[in-house]
Amino acid sequence: MDSLDILTNAEHIIPYFQAVYSADEQTVIGYEILGRIKVDQKVESMGPFFLDDSVPEEYKIEMDDLVLKKALEKVLENQENVLLFVNRDADLLMIDQGESFLSLLKEFQGKGLKLNRVVLEMTEHTFKGDFTRLQHMLTYLRTYGIKLSIENAGQESSNLDRIGKLSPEILKIGLQPLITTSPDQAYHNVLHSISLLARKIGATILYEDIEVDFQLQYAWKTGGRYFQGFYLSRPNPEFLEQNVLKEKLAAEFHHFIQREKRKIETFQRAAADFSQRIQSLMAKNKKLSGQYDNLIKELAEDLSDCSFRIYICNEDGFQQTGNIFKLENGWVTQPEYYMKNWSWRPYFLENIIRMRTNKKGYFSDLYRDIETGETIRTFSFPIDEHLYLFIDLPYTYLYEQEGML
Known part of the structure; x- marks a missing residue:
């Protein structure tokens, strides 16, 4: 639909609501407010209108406010006690320092709206203005209880440092790449970094664009608390019953949990078997105690099927x-690696203490090797109270072993 058609048919604008579900309660905890327009019995998204650079800013603000006003009227009419996710372009919001947006919310606050239910959604990496001024404006809005959600976290040129400074209550991550492409380990590493950031700043992760069951499983497994997408429910002009998917989600989570338990048990058996193999090899080469360069040469011959570095x-x-x-x-x-130090690596010293205390070996998490660029695991094993053996296992070997990836 042409942008001019939207402006001349503003009376036909309808707010739609896409439900957000929680992992902890398996219920609808909120709705994202979306703009739709109905013309000739056909309902279309207003997304292209807001993304059209040729549309003057004041018209976009006017339509944004109209969608929000109609949505809040419906919320109060139905007495829905849920979070309300409101999309706003940060650059447009900064034109008047968020005053018109806040004035509209205050108007409905007088009618019974609690502002701590409002979640302001914006995309950090598209903001072109003064970041410090944006910070101050958001800090001011949050004094009213309004929450902040950063959308598209981890995509394109997202700046984790800036996200950290904004310290949002919610980080919203799209899972569309899981369907449209076959993302490599780097994609998963980015999401892992975002999950660590969320934990550090006390933010909740909301996964969106969930269209199939394996995306929901991925979201559940990687620390998502809130979920949204067509697999769960499509945008709707009416509100849903709060427990509409409670039984379905509980059943799916049970399935995920059972599958994950089996995977963990398989991994633990593999770790125990590998540890037993190393113990046997160490006993076999006991005569080389103290001759450590010779020891790793002997071990290499016996571990040629599963290792590439020792x-x-x-x-x-x-x-x-x-x-x-x-x-x-x-x-x-x-030999040039003699006396290289690896204590700076994450969890290195923690794993040393674990080995020293428990007297057994451990597999590392999956990670990308600095030199080969390959996804690997490292098995570490205590030789005595002061020395520790490290065996790097390549992806080809891990791929062939059940539960190792």
Whole structure:
């Protein structure tokens, strides 16, 4: 629909509501307010209107306010006690420092709307103005109880530092890439970084664009508390019954939990089997105690089927051997790695303490190797109270082992 058609048919604008569900209660906890317009018995999205750069800013603000006003009227009429996610372009909001937006909310506050139910949604990386002024404006709005949600977190040029400074209550992440492409480990690493940021700043993760069951499982598994998408429910001009999907979500979560338990049990069995293999090899090569470079050479021959790098570190992370590294034509020694220090790596010292305390080996999480760029795991094993063996396992091996990916 042409933008001019929307302006001349403003009386036909209808607010639609897309439900947001919670993982903890499996109920509808809120709605995102969306603009729709009905012309000739056909309902169309107003999204293209708001994305059209040729439309003057004042017209976009006018239509934004009209959609919100109609939505709030319906909310109060139905006495819905839910969160209301309101999309706003940050640059448009800054034109008057958010005053017109706040005035509209205050008008409905006088009619019974609680402002702590309003969640202001905006995209951080598209903002072109002064970031400090934006911070001040958002801080002011939040004194009224209004919450902040950053949309499209992790996409395009999202700046985690700026997101951290805004300290939103909600980070909204789209899962469309899980369907449209086959994202590599880097995509999952970005989402992992965002989940860590959310935890640090006390934000809740809302996953949107959930269109199939495996996306819901991914959202559940990676720390999502709120979910939204066509798989759950489509935008609707009416509100849904709060428990409409409670039984379905509870059943799906039970299925996810059972599957995850089986995966964890399989991984633990694999870890125990591998640990037993290393213990046997260490006993076999007991005569090489103290001859650590010779020890890793012997181990390499026995572990040629599953490893590409082996070395030994002390409890402070300094290598007490070089590396022995597997190439296409066999193993080579890399003496230049002697006394390299790896204590700076995340969880390195924590794992050292775990091994020293529990007297057993551990697999690392999946991570990308700095030198090869390959997704790997490292198995670490205590030789004694001061020395620890590290065995790097390539992706090809992990792929062949059940539960290792």
